[in-house]
Amino acid sequence: xxxxxxxxRYLITVxxxxxxxxxxxxxxxEYMSWYRQDPGLGLRQIYYSMNVEVTDKGDxxxxxxxxxxxxxxxxxxxxxxxxxxxSLYFCASSLSLAVTETQYFxxxxxxxxx
Amino acid sequence: RKEVEQDxxxxxxxxxxTVAFNCTYSNxxxxxxxxxxxxxxxxxxxxxxxxxxxNEDGRFTAQLNRASQYISLLIRDSKLSDSATYLCVVxxxxxxxxxxxxxxxxxxxxxx
Numbered sequence: 001x002x003x004x005x006x007x008x009r010y011l012i013t014v015x016x017x018x019x020x021x022x023x024x025x026x027x028x029x030e031y032m033s034w035y036r037q038d039p040g041l042g043l044r045q046i047y048y049s050m051n052v053e054v055t056d057k058g059d060x061x062x063x064x065x066x067x068x069x070x071x072x073x074x075x076x077x078x079x080x081x082x083x084x085x086x087s088l089y090f091c092a093s094s095l096s097l098a099v100t101e102t103q104y105f106x107x108x109x110x111x112x113x114x
Numbered sequence: 115r116k117e118v119e120q121d122x123x124x125x126x127x128x129x130x131x132t133v134a135f136n137c138t139y140s141n142x143x144x145x146x147x148x149x150x151x152x153x154x155x156x157x158x159x160x161x162x163x164x165x166x167x168x169n170e171d172g173r174f175t176a177q178l179n180r181a182s183q184y185i186s187l188l189i190r191d192s193k194l195s196d197s198a199t200y201l202c203v204v205x206x207x208x209x210x211x212x213x214x215x216x217x218x219x220x221x222x223x224x225x226x
Binding site for chain 1: 148150155156157158159160201203213214216217218219
C-alpha cells in the first residue's frame with residue numbers, strides 16, 4: 001500500500017531532550033516536507049527537500065533540523081525542544097513539485113514538550 | 115497581506131444545502147491550486163485540483179479567477195460526511211517563497 005508513515009504518533013517529552021520524528025514514504029517520491037499545525041495558524045512548512053541531499057528552509061525552520069540521506073526517509077530532529085514546539089506535525093511527500101502533483105500526508109505526530 | 119486567505123467559518127449548513135468557500139492568494143505568479151480536506155485530528159487529503167477552466171467532480175465544483183486572484187469551492191447537496199475543514203493550497207514561485215502555501219482552512223459543519 002502506498003503511504004507515508006511517521007513515528008512516533010504521540011510523544012510527550014521535556015524541554016531540552018533531543019528527539020527525532022521519523023518519516024518514510026514507499027512511493028519513490030522526490031519531494032518531501034515537514035509541516036506543523038497549530039490552532040489559528042494553519043499548516044506552516046518547516047523544511048522541505050527536493051531530492052536526496054537537497055533540503056531547504058520553510059517558513060518556520062528555527063529549532064528544527066532535517067536530513068535527506070535516502071530518498072524514502074526524511075527525519076525531523078529537535079535538538080533541544082522547547083514548549084513552543086508543542087504541536088501537531090505532518091510529513092508529506094509528492095513525486096515532484098510539478099503542477100499536477102498530489103501531496104500525500106502522513107498520519108501526524110502529536111508532540112507535547114513540558 | 116497574507117499569502118493565502120480563507121474565511122475560517124464555521125459554516126453551519128443543513129443537509130442538502132449548497133455552500134461555497136472562497137480563497138484569495140497574493141502571489142500573482144502562483145502556478146497551481148488545490149483544495150484539500152482535513153477531518154478532525156487527521157491528515158489533509160487532496161479533494162481536487164483547480165484548473166483555469168474550472169472543474170467538477172460529482173457534487174464539488176472548483177473555479178479559478180486569475181484576474182482577481184481567488185479560487186472557489188462549491189459543494190452541492192451537502193452530506194453529513196462533508197463536515198470537515200477545507201484547505202486552500204497554492205504553489206508559489208520565486209526566491210524566498212516556500213513552494214506550497216496552505217490557507218488556514220474553512221470549517222464546515224453539515225447538520226441533520
